[in-house]
Amino acid sequence: MIKKFYPDLIADNVKKIDLNYLLENNIKGLILDIDNTLVPDYVEEAGDDIIKWVDKVKKMGFKVCIVSNATQKRVLKFNEKLGVDAISRASKPGKKSFLRAIKIMGIKAEETAVIGDQIFTDIYGGNKLNMFTILVKPIATKEFILVRIKRLAEKFVLAKHAKSNQKRT
Ligand SMILES: [Mg+2]
Structure with missing residues (x-):
């Protein structure tokens, strides 16, 4: 069904996501895509703005886990300054890595928001598990x-x- 591809929320970029709204809706953790969601796919490291944003997210009480289809090398380099939990070669929209992520974060699927730029990987994958899904415009x-x-x-x-x-x- 086409609804499986619909995000629950659409935002221009991650910084525009209303985090208080997520808290009000019992979201306890965020699954983050990297490429074209946090940085363009040709940028290797997390910039100051993303480091600040992830810091804010954590201070608000959210758990954070990166789930990326990119290589381990790419994910490790990007995560160097962030130091959050991260899964590479995730094979999104497959469920396996999303399930691993919520296990790491210690939360339920319905308490998790998936943030990504791709409908057929990030959003579809999250929706399959009844996670809250947020589509951002690809950077x-x-x-x-x-x-x-x-x-x-x-x-x-x-x-x-x-x-x-x-x-x-
Ligand atoms: Mg992406």
């Missing part, structure tokens, strides 16, 4: 489009440049 797409526009602009400039050189010679 990199925006950058990717901007980079593409920039490249296009560069191409345009270079083409013009080549033409003007031709005229001179």
